[in-house]
Each structure stands twice: as structure tokens, then as C-alpha cells.
Amino acid sequence: MNETFPEVAMLTASLARLAALAALSSVSVAALACETLRMEEGGIVTSVTDGDTVILDDGRVVRMIGTQAPKLPLDRPDFPTWPLAPEAKAALEALALQKPVRLGFGGEEMDRYGRVLAHVFVATPEGEIWAQQSMVAAGMARVYSFPDNRSCLDLLFAAEGRARLAGLGIWRDPYYRIIAATAPGDLLARAGHYELVEGRVLLAEQRGGRVYLNFGRFWKEDFTAVIEAPALRLFKAAGIDPLTLENALLRIRGWVDDRDGPRIEVTHPEQIEVLALQ
Structure with missing residues (x-):
């Protein structure tokens, strides 16, 4: 562990662990994944709404927690189809449609829309396949987490990293490119969108109940990551000081x-x- 930045080890898995996880097959990962999940039988997947949502034979709508697939309009007026959204839906259909699944719960179990929030494990003759890991590994979804649902993320980050390096699926489309923190104009053009942003923190400071990670010299113009008080409590519980x-x-x-x-x-x-300390 780094003596100057002990918190960093808690923010990112070791390279050796990530390499080992990335080398596992979908079936192997399903067998090892998320031992702390509360598991239950889910039934049969009767339809697929999009690349991260399925409907079971008992009528439950399951939002596959931990991932975000390209979005379809789904009757929302003036909502554009994201690039590769039909392909992501087709990939999930090929994986899960008309197959039995188990559900794994590691946080909040239902959202405000009444959807079940779960990890989905699909039964196949070769063994269970973890649907989230399979979709992310194929480049058909990104990692997308919530403060009340944070299980299994190291495995999903490993799958995403492998897909991104290989240029699979969404990672070969400019719509999903990682944006440089030094390009505030590009970021402003994506306001209202979920994005991945890379850059070096020039200043980390706490003002009031917030921590600001400033990526530029002009805080009213440049990119900033803001950590509010409720999030700071989660950082503290994890033993992480974002000021480091x-x-x-x-x-x-x-x-x-x-x-x-x-x-x-x-x-x-x-x-x-954390990509690098210096």
C-alpha cells in the first residue's frame, strides 16, 4: 500500500487482480461473482426492453443494476436513440430471452418506478452467465453505479477495461469516447449526459460541506468534480480522504x-x- 496515499488502494483494484478477473470466462465469473449477494430464483425472461432491462414471466421488470446500456426512446417523445442501442438490446435478447435466471441483490432492491434492481444470472448448459458482466465485456454497456447499490463493481470495471482496450461495441463509437477534463467546451456540449472524463486534479479543496476536485485553473470555466456532504460520509466510511x-x-x-x-x-x-498518483 502506498504510504503517502493509503486511500488509493481502496479506490482501485490491483493490476494483478484486474488482469486475473479479465481473464475469466463469463461462466467462471458468474460462479465467483459477488459472494455477498442475496440470491433468489427469478423465473423466465419473457421479453427484453433494452440492453439493461428485462421482464420476467411473473411480470416483474428487472433493471440490471451496475450497468448502463445505450438507451432507446421507449415511447419517450423527442428522445433520440443512442448509437448501438438496438444492438445492445439484441445482444441481451440473445443472452437471456426465454431462459431461466436467478437474481442477486446487493443494495436497494426496487427503484421509484417499481423496477427490481438486481444482478441477473442466466442459466445455460455450460453454467450460469452473469448478464451484467457479459454485456460490459462485449462493449454493449458501461459500468454505472449508485450510492445505495455498489456490489460487484470491481469485476465490472475489469470487464469494461478489457472491452475498452479492445475497442469493442460502444468503445469504437465516438459518442461514448472518454472526454479530456482539459476540454471544457466538449464537456459543456455533453451537459445532461452520462460521461467518462479523464484528467489530472490541479487542486483538491474543501469548502463548507463539499470537496471540490478542480481540473483547471479557472473554476468557473473548467471541469470540476464536486463531492457533497452525503457522499463525503461514504468516503469516510470507506477510509478514503478525497483531498489526497x-x-x-x-x-x-x-x-x-x-x-x-x-x-x-x-x-x-x-x-x-485512480489512474496515476503523479
């Missing part, structure tokens, strides 16, 4: 907004990946 991230090269993921320049609100530690 000054000068670190980070990847931040989240929804971009425009308040005194482009920002992402960090609601839990897993939104931050």
Missing part, C-alpha cells in the same frame, strides 16, 4: 451539468478511478 487526490490522474464518471463550468457530482467513491 490532488495531483492524481483520475477517471470520473457521472452526469455532466453546467454550474460555473462543467461539473460532475460524485455521490460515492466508485465514481472515481
Whole structure:
């Protein structure tokens, strides 16, 4: 563990562990994944809504927690189809449609829309396949986590990294490219979108109940990651001090907004990946 930055080891898995996880097959990962999940039988998948949502034979709608696939309009007026959204739906249909599944719960189990929030494990003759890992590994979804649902993320990050390096699926489409923190204009053009942003923190400071990770010299114009008080409690519980991230090269993921320049609100530690300390 780094003596100067002990918290960094808690923000990112070791390279050896990530390499080992990336080498596992989908069936192997399903067998090892998320031992702390509460498991239950799910029934049969009777339809697929999009690349991260399925409907079971008992009528339950299951949002596959931990991932975000390209979005379809789904009767939303003026909502554009994201690139590769039909392909992501087709990939999930090929994986899960008309097959029995088990559901794994590691956090909040239902959202405000009445959807079940679960990890989905699909029965196959070769063994169970973890649907989230399979979709992310194929480049048909990104890792997308919530402060109240943070299980299994190291495995999903490993799968995403492998897919991104290989240029699979969404990672070969410019729509999903990682945006440089030094390009505030590009980020402002993506306000209202979920993005991955990479850059070096020039200044980490706490003001009031918030921590600001500033990626540029002009805080009213440049990109900033903002950690509010509720999120800081999660960082503290994990033994992480975000102020130690000054000068670190980070990847931040989240929804971009425009308040005194482009920002992402960090609601839990897993939104931050440490790429380098200096």
C-alpha cells in the first residue's frame, strides 16, 4: 500500500487482480461473482426492453443494476436513440430471452418506478452467465453505479477495461469516447449526459460541506468534480480522504451539468478511478 496515499488502494483494484478477473470466462465469473449477494430464483425472461432491462414471466421488470446500456426512446417523445442501442438490446435478447435466471441483490432492491434492481444470472448448459458482466465485456454497456447499490463493481470495471482496450461495441463509437477534463467546451456540449472524463486534479479543496476536485485553473470555466456532504460520509466510511487526490490522474464518471463550468457530482467513491498518483 502506498504510504503517502493509503486511500488509493481502496479506490482501485490491483493490476494483478484486474488482469486475473479479465481473464475469466463469463461462466467462471458468474460462479465467483459477488459472494455477498442475496440470491433468489427469478423465473423466465419473457421479453427484453433494452440492453439493461428485462421482464420476467411473473411480470416483474428487472433493471440490471451496475450497468448502463445505450438507451432507446421507449415511447419517450423527442428522445433520440443512442448509437448501438438496438444492438445492445439484441445482444441481451440473445443472452437471456426465454431462459431461466436467478437474481442477486446487493443494495436497494426496487427503484421509484417499481423496477427490481438486481444482478441477473442466466442459466445455460455450460453454467450460469452473469448478464451484467457479459454485456460490459462485449462493449454493449458501461459500468454505472449508485450510492445505495455498489456490489460487484470491481469485476465490472475489469470487464469494461478489457472491452475498452479492445475497442469493442460502444468503445469504437465516438459518442461514448472518454472526454479530456482539459476540454471544457466538449464537456459543456455533453451537459445532461452520462460521461467518462479523464484528467489530472490541479487542486483538491474543501469548502463548507463539499470537496471540490478542480481540473483547471479557472473554476468557473473548467471541469470540476464536486463531492457533497452525503457522499463525503461514504468516503469516510470507506477510509478514503478525497483531498489526497490532488495531483492524481483520475477517471470520473457521472452526469455532466453546467454550474460555473462543467461539473460532475460524485455521490460515492466508485465514481472515481485512480489512474496515476503523479
